[in-house]
Amino acid sequence: MTTASAIVPTAKPRQSFAGLWNISFGFFGIQIAFGLQNANVSRIFQSLGSNVDDLAFLWIAGPVTGLLVQPLIGHFSDRTWGRFGRRRPYFMAGALLAGLALVGLPYAGALLLAAAFLWLLDASLNVSMEPFRAFVGDMTPPEQRAQGFAIQTCFIGAGAVIGSLAPALFTAMGIANTAPEGVIPPSVRASFLLGAASIVLAVAWTAFTTREYSPDQMAAFEGRAADADHAAEPLVYPARGALWALAGVALLALVIAAGLDKQLLVLGGGMVAFGLAQVISRVRRSTGAVAHIMSDLAQMPAQMKQLALAQFFTWTALFVLWIYTTPVVTQYVFHSTDTTSAAYNAGADWVGVMFAFYNGVAALAAFLLPVMARRIGNVKTHMVCLTAGAVAFALMLVIRDKTLLLVPMALVGLAWASILGMPYVILTSVLPPRKFGIYIGVFNFFIVLPQLLVATVMGEVIRSFFPTEPVWTMLVAALVMLAAALATLRIREAT
Structure with missing residues (x-):
């Protein structure tokens, strides 16, 4: 058997602009779906009878699904090779299922059924999104990855603009924007049908225009033997599993004994x-997928551990934004909490405009970030952008004019552009290429865990401290985003 040390790495070819375009075009459709979800799911749930303080729990399908799905998809896509390639079968299957969920969600008619469709949508989007992150790393040489992720961020921003604006655009075309109680407005339904078609067609474009590198080629790029596969790697079994389990049992007991919000049972479980x-895994010395995921989690590169805390705070703030912007804007700027009123639905449409605006800014800022990174480094660039996001949330506490709300959204757009790209530029510079999928999936833990925390805790916080004043959620978001910016000071870039 040839040893990896005897093999000279082969340089990975640079991609043309058309190649970079094709690699990431599928994310355009994914983000149309994601934009529709972010801007409209709270509206759908409220229209079907949900209270504001229950919204976080109804959104919990996404974090739970992502926590389970992304590491598994990453693990298996690292090991997949067949007629249709390595990553492509996963993001194509996810796109088809997401299209089905987008068709069903606005026609659900009942809160429980809508929550089930949201779960399917989240699961499917996770199946599609996770391999796309690794796909950019697979298909580009290290010196081109910042550009690759910038183009992906541009597509994410552009897709989210369309997804966020779609209901307002259909309303402008004359499609009704209001409906009787318990019915989703026709403009929202039309938007979700558009999203279903978009995600399937865009992901199919990437799947059919991009040819993946074979396992032999990937091995040559890494300078290792083609037969030096994953199965030969020694596993590390984490020793703190019992502590995690005991902490979870303690939280479950506290919730039951003290009569705390039952949503915390999800976090404890x-x-x-x-x-x-x-x-x-440790007792049985398992060698299956779960054991490999736990082993890779225990062997995370130092930079990944340093970035994890910043990610935790970042996504806590983002989840607050996506859940509570609609009730904040409709109540404080449009002065309505009646989901059947024209004022409420106009406010909900304006949230779509706000989300579209920050995603449009992100699409443009994506090409500024590589320039900033060359001057001050990837980590400092990320810190500046996260600080801008913290300022944005603070401004939302005091602004009561709908047009002026676009100012904080511009700052959110700058932060969002960095969040979508810079952590992955930092990570792929230190990760082994044959493990891009699993490590980007494991990295999702630090995106999902804060979402779980918000989904299980924020409703109780609102009920306890400001039951009729959801605007204070923006203060929470501002503080945790500032904490994220400060946490980047711990990150050391690869040299």
Whole structure:
């Protein structure tokens, strides 16, 4: 057997602009769907009878699904090779299922059924999104990845603009924007049908125009033997599983004994499951997918660990934004909490405009960030952008004019552009290429865990401290985004 040390790495070819375009075009459709979800799901849930303080719990499908799906998809896509390639089968299957969910969600008619369709949508979007991140790393040489992720961020921003604006655009075309109680407005339904077609067609474009590198080629790029596969790698079994499980049991007992919000049971149960998975893998010396995921989690590169805390705070703030912007804007700027009123629905449409605006800014800022990074470095660029996001949330506490709300949205757009690209530029510079999928999936833990925390805790915070004043959620978002910016000071870039 040839040893990896005897093999000279082959340079990975640079991609043309058309190649970079094709690699990431599928994200355009994914983000149309994601933009529709972010701007309209709270509106749909409220229209079907949900209270504001219950919204976070109804959104919990996404974090739970992402926590389970993304590491598994990353693990298996790293090991997949067949007639249709390595990553492409996963993001094509996810696109088809997401299209089905987008058709069903606005026609659900009942809150429970809508929540089920949201779960399917989140699961499907996770199946599609995770391989796309690794796909850019697979297909580009290291010196071109900042540009590759910038183009992906541009497509993400452009897709989200369309997804966020779609209801307002259909309203402008004469499609009704209001509906009786318990019915989703026709403009929203038309938007979700557009999203279903967009995600399937855009992802199909990438799947059919991009040819992936074979396992032999990928091995040559890394300078290792083609037969030096994953199965030969030694596994590391984390030793703290019992502590995680005990902490989860303690939280469950506290919730039951103190009569705390039952939504916290989800967080406690997740901690128990995570701990038991580690304990079982360690005791049985398992070699399956879960054991590999736990092993890779234990062997994260130092930069990934340093970035994890910043990601945790960042996504806490973003989840607050996506859940509570609609009730904040409709109540404080459009002065309505009646979901059947014209004022409420005009406010909900304006949230779509706001989200479209920040995504449009992100699409443009994506090409500024590589320039900033060359001057001050990837980490400092990310810190500046996160600080801009913290200022944006603070401004939303005091602005009561709908047009002026676009100012903080511009700052959110700058932060969003960095969030979508810079962490992955930092990570792919230190990750082994044959493990891009699993490590980007594991990295999703630090996106999902804060979402779980918000979904299980924020409703109780609102009920306890400001039951009729959801605007204070923006103060929470401002503080945690500032914490994210400060946490980047710990990150050391690869040299």
